[in-house]
Amino acid sequence: ATESNRIAAGEVVERPASAVKELLENALDAGSSRITIAVADGGKTLIRVTDDGHGIPQSELSLALSRHATSKLDGDDLVNIRSFGFRGEALPSIGAVARLRLSSRVAGDEAWEVAVNGGVLSTPTPCSLRGGTVVEVRDLFYATPARLKFLRTDRAELQAISEVVKRLSLSAPSVAITLRDVSGGGEGRVIYSAERGDPAARMEAVLGRDFRANAIEINAERQGITMTGFAALPTYSRGAAVAQFLFVNGRPVRDKVLTGALRGAYADFLSRDRHPAVCLFLTCPPEEVDVNVHPAKTEVRFREPALARGLIVSGLRHALAEAGH
Numbered sequence: 536a537t538e539s540n541r542i543a544a545g546e547v548v549e550r551p552a553s554a555v556k557e558l559l560e561n562a563l564d565a566g567s568s569r570i571t572i573a574v575a576d577g578g579k580t581l582i583r584v585t586d587d588g589h590g591i592p593q594s595e596l597s598l599a600l601s602r603h604a605t606s607k608l609d610g611d612d613l614v615n616i617r618s619f620g621f622r623g624e625a626l627p628s629i630g631a632v633a634r635l636r637l638s639s640r641v642a643g644d645e646a647w648e649v650a651v652n653g654g655v656l657s658t659p660t661p662c663s664l665r666g667g668t669v670v671e672v673r674d675l676f677y678a679t680p681a682r683l684k685f686l687r688t689d690r691a692e693l694q695a696i697s698e699v700v701k702r703l704s705l706s707a708p709s710v711a712i713t714l715r716d717v718s719g720g721g722e723g724r725v726i727y728s729a730e731r732g733d734p735a736a737r738m739e740a741v742l743g744r745d746f747r748a749n750a751i752e753i754n755a756e757r758q759g760i761t762m763t764g765f766a767a768l769p770t771y772s773r774g775a776a777v778a779q780f781l782f783v784n785g786r787p788v789r790d791k792v793l794t795g796a797l798r799g800a801y802a803d804f805l806s807r808d809r810h811p812a813v814c815l816f817l818t819c820p821p822e823e824v825d826v827n828v829h830p831a832k833t834e835v836r837f838r839e840p841a842l843a844r845g846l847i848v849s850g851l852r853h854a855l856a857e858a859g860h
């Protein structure tokens with residue numbers, strides 16, 4: 536890999552969890568119904584994502600690993616993106632700083648694989664695979680020792696991976712998703728597993744039965760923006776654990792305007808340092824919101840932030856009042 540490739544890679548892939556996020560998004564974009572993620576040593580030595588999606592044709596395997604070759608950005612199309620991917624940066628970036636193997640099979644064709652080692656691409660060779668795609672990333676950052684040094688303990692990196700998987704899994708309840716820690720070899724240990732189900736079942740898989748039992752269902756609408764999901768009753772506490780899951784048009788986001796609105800909605804109940812537990816999905820016409828900004832973060836910019844804020848504050852207050860709070 537060239538030096539500039541490796542530097543650019545660092546913007547997309549900061550740590551194992553960011554690689555997992557990109558690979559999981561790709562698997563979801565491929566229309567998979569079952570996705571398995573296996574990691575070893577906090578994702579530092581191994582990340583393997585196996586899906587049963589539509590696969591990649593042999594003719595496109597090498598392209599998928601070439602920088603910007605698959606970019607779906609085209610002028611002002613940014614706002615109309617429906618899938619997670621669009622930059623065509625993730626696989627090439629990971630390939631620049633790790634050993635990557637990509638095997639895939641589309642219906643009606645044979646299975647093929649390509650490997651990239653230190654940024655150098657192999658030619659596709661036949662392999663054995665029933666269908667879908669397997670992306671195997673070994674020795675992340677072996678090519679960039681400086682970054683390797685900044686990684687935290689295996690335990691902390693695994694924790695970050697688990698959070699990324701759970702967050703994304705909330706936006707795809709109809710996809711079965713499993714995360715395993717295979718550090719010790721063999722089948723490994725299940726860290727997280729969710730079967731296909733409805734949004735409520737998925738939310739319970741991620742946030743727990745206790746949250747489900749202490750949350751109210753949210754269904755609100757204001758001028759073309761809808762808000763659905765679940766919000767904890769003010770009497771419910773998760774202690775120090777922050778459990779705020781916010782999605783805009785299916786994409787997990789972290790955003791000051793939205794978290795500020797949440798605090799506003801619960802202002803009468805919570806002390807300033809507590810965070811209400813919620814899992815909320817905002818949906819609006821794509822032209823009302825810009826979800827992109829930076830590869831590693833997911834920020835949103837509403838054309839009318841006051842509208843989103845108003846919906847959250849009034850929608851939640853109303854629902855809490857109806858529930859007797």
Ligand code: ADP
Pocket residue numbers: 557561562565586588589590591599600605606607619620621622623624625626627668
């Ligand atoms: P992006 O997702 O932004 O398009 P990526 O580098 O993440 O860029 O992936 C490059 C391309 O490789 C994708 O556009 C997609 O066509 C293909 N691809 C990657 N992962 C998968 C997968 N699991 N299943 C099917 N196609 C995939």
Ligand code: MG
Pocket residue numbers: 557560561619620621623625
């Ligand atoms: Mg992608």
